[in-house]
Amino acid sequence: MTRMHAAFITGHGGNDVVLLGDRTKPVRKAGEVMVRMRAGGLNRVDLYMRDSGAGITHSLPQTLGLDGVGTIEDADDNETRLKKGQRVVLHPALGCGRCAFCLRGEHVLCLTSKYLGEHVDGTLSEFVCLPAENAFPAPEVLDDIEAAALSVAPLTAWRMVFTKAAVKPWETVLIFGVGGAVSLSALQFVKMIGARAIVTSRDDAKLGRAMALGADATINGVREDIARRALALTDGRGVDVVIENVGEAVWPHAMKSLVRGGRIVLCGATSGDAPSADLRRLFIRQLQVMGSTHGTFEEFRQLLAVTGQGGFRPVIDSRYAFGEIHAALDRLDASAQFGKIGIDMPR
DSSP states (O other), X not given: OOEEEEEEESSSSSGGGEEEEEEEOOOOOTTEEEEEEEEEEOOHHHHHHHHTOTTSOOOSSEEOOSOOEEEEEEOOTTOOSOOTTOEEEEOOEEOOSOSHHHHTTOGGGOTTOEEBTTXXXXXSBSEEEEEGGGEEEOOTTSOHXXXXXXXXXXXXXXXXXXXXXXXXXTOEEEESOTTSHHHHHHHHHHHHTTOEXXXXXXXXXHHHHHHHTTOSEEEETTTSOXXXXXXXXXXXXXXXXXXXXXXXXXXXXXXXXXXXXXXXXXXXXXXXXXXXXXXXXXXXXXXXXXXXXXXXXXXXXXXXXXXHTTXXXXXXXXXXXXXXXXXXXXXXXXXXXXXXXXXXXXX
């Protein structure tokens, strides 16, 4: 039985359950491609899987990782879209292809959706097998870690900004937690279409870097009342859209920052998932609250096209060797990053 290197969890806890070692090399099925991985990256869900994985059906040991770029190692003889040796970026959401959501192109809503690195073995390994439709030609303008970074955070932000919120160039958008890769991508997309972006962070250095990326105004959540400052920055009107993934700790500020009829799009709840709903404000001001997770194949194609034309480049915080996975996880756990934490896979 052929073995391969992988970063995997053997239980739940801290870095002591994250091992670097040999696992069984996957066997490619018909309709799948085998990808020799070149780079990956970390997401908050990697910490969640390490810490508890509660509520996510999985079995141990399990390989970590959702982000990934690599080269096609093997494919069906009749595969015409992808060629052996071609560099591809992976879309980690696996749909059934048959339910009503999959048939209308929304496989991220699939009734039996599974994600690499969550429900099944992930991308932080030498080889990954997945359906051919989940592998997309990688933009030539990006290096391996930059291309791998497209798999989750920018795609999540793309769906939030363009599909869910449908941000217009004349609108103002409030983006929480600008150090994270999703929030940074949202900032870049908002500025790409000429809309106004206000960003929050508890770290002045991150706010300064966000300004350099085009943010129009910043709010330090430690020193300033976020909602009051957002209203002041909009002459008392409020923002049109809030992009949010922090959850409970900032939810009251998010609600109070919105103009009447405004929209909140959220994709996470890192500080807790049980905020005050503030229902009176919600219906009296006719606010819209939209949940969002990841993105579809079509949204990924749109993101890749814009990236390939030079319209977007993910912000990379740091690059770690495969053997430094514990240090990379520690940096993410400390929320010290500004952008994506990348992982170079062993060659």
